Amino acid sequence: xxxxxxxxxxxxxxxxxxxxxxxxxxxxxxxxxxxxxxxxxxxxxxxxxxxxxxxxxxxxxxxxxxxxxxxxxxxxxxxxxxxxxxxxxxxxxxxxxxxxxxxxxxxxxxxxxxxxxxxxxxxxxxxxxxxxxxxxxxxxxxxxxxxxxxxxxxxxxxxxxxxxxxxxxxxxxx
Amino acid sequence: xxxxxxxxxxxxxxxxxxxxxxxxxxxxxxxxxxxxxxxxxxxxxxxxxxxxxxxxxxxxxxxxxxxxxxxxxxxxxxxxxxxxxxxxxxxxxxxxxxxxxxxxxxxxxxxxxxxxxxxxxxxxxxxxxxxxxxxxxxxxxxxxxxxxxxxxxxxxxxxxxxxxxxxxxxxxxx
Numbered sequence: 001x002x003x004x005x006x007x008x009x010x011x012x013x014x015x016x017x018x019x020x021x022x023x024x025x026x027x028x029x030x031x032x033x034x035x036x037x038x039x040x041x042x043x044x045x046x047x048x049x050x051x052x053x054x055x056x057x058x059x060x061x062x063x064x065x066x067x068x069x070x071x072x073x074x075x076x077x078x079x080x081x082x083x084x085x086x087x088x089x090x091x092x093x094x095x096x097x098x099x100x101x102x103x104x105x106x107x108x109x110x111x112x113x114x115x116x117x118x119x120x121x122x123x124x125x126x127x128x129x130x131x132x133x134x135x136x137x138x139x140x141x142x143x144x145x146x147x148x149x150x151x152x153x154x155x156x157x158x159x160x161x162x163x164x165x166x167x168x169x170x171x172x173x174x
Numbered sequence: 175x176x177x178x179x180x181x182x183x184x185x186x187x188x189x190x191x192x193x194x195x196x197x198x199x200x201x202x203x204x205x206x207x208x209x210x211x212x213x214x215x216x217x218x219x220x221x222x223x224x225x226x227x228x229x230x231x232x233x234x235x236x237x238x239x240x241x242x243x244x245x246x247x248x249x250x251x252x253x254x255x256x257x258x259x260x261x262x263x264x265x266x267x268x269x270x271x272x273x274x275x276x277x278x279x280x281x282x283x284x285x286x287x288x289x290x291x292x293x294x295x296x297x298x299x300x301x302x303x304x305x306x307x308x309x310x311x312x313x314x315x316x317x318x319x320x321x322x323x324x325x326x327x328x329x330x331x332x333x334x335x336x337x338x339x340x341x342x343x344x345x346x347x348x
Contacts, residue, residue: 032206039213043220050224057231064235068242072291079284086276089269096270102260103277110253117246 069117070160076114077158077166083107084156122157122168124150133157135167145173243291244334250288251332251340257281258330296331296342298324307331309341319347 087107091097122133129136129148134157142151150170157168261281265271296307303310303322308331316325324344331342 029203029206032203032210035210036206036213039210039217043213043217046217046220046224050220050227053224053228053231057227061234061238064238064242068238069246072243072246072288075287075291076284079280079287082283083280086273086280089273089276091269091273093267093269095263095265095267096273099260099263099265099270099273099277102263103273106253106257106260109256110250113249113253114246117249 066161067163069119070163070165073114073117073119073158073160074165080110080114081155083110118161119165120159122159122164124153124157124168124170126150129170129172133159133164133167134170134172136172137169138171139174140171142173147173149173240335241337243293244337244339247288247291247293247332247334248339254284254288255329257284292335293339294333296333296338298327298331298342298344300324303344303346307333307338307341308344308346310346311343312345313348314345316347321347323347 084107087100087104089096089100091100124134127134127150128146129150134150137154140151145151149172151173152171153168154171155169158165258281261274261278263270263274265274298308301308301324302320303324308324311328314325319325323346325347326345327342328345329343332339
């Protein structure tokens, strides 16, 4: 980068016309150099924007992939709730018992499939109450439990990886 | 960035040096112009790459959102299959009948939830065989069906929006 710029002061004007000519050349040269600097700046800026966009884009993609099942799983939570309620029966008839057994297997397969997608049931009874994971529906005074410890679960809560889909509804010891 | 470098050639000698000086300036001028052209080219290329990346990125994002439930739904298909098999019983006892009824409601809710996520059962019996949607497990000769028409469904097939998750297994009329 050997830039050789003619400085006016170094050339004693021979006559006025030549000086003027010299000045025009200097101005053009300056304009070129300014243009080069400006282009280099713009190039750096665009390149930096592009790099930032690529990075953000990759991060967004990863986050989207991590939680992509969230919508459908949230929509399935009421199905799981009803499935569990339907399994609460205690049948007497052999026919009903074997039907129930079959349904329990389907339920376990359902739960296992969701687990393998990153769904976890939030732990409750015996755990300390955590407002990020649990919703206290009732306060009770129960012996054998510490203060702020969960006494009973009223509705299951679920997490998808590190994200809470629905907090557990619980009874907490006062 | 005003660099003022004194060029030796610009300060006397007046005769020979001036011709040489002129040539040097032209060469420098050419180099500057080439540099400007090159920078403009690079700027255009980077800008075009950036624009392409942005477009592709947006398209990928849309496709990813459209089919984001695909993995979990594919994983749930065997659960649905088993659910359906468990519902095939024809119980006699009242207890078993009411249990079955409850389970049928859970099953319908399950199917409705998947439907609202864009899942469709592929139509079969009576439809013309389509290798993109159906897998022919058997060829039969059945009266009352046209050639290449589906006679029976052996396993349900599913689509997510316009994407086939699993083709139906069918019997086709020869």
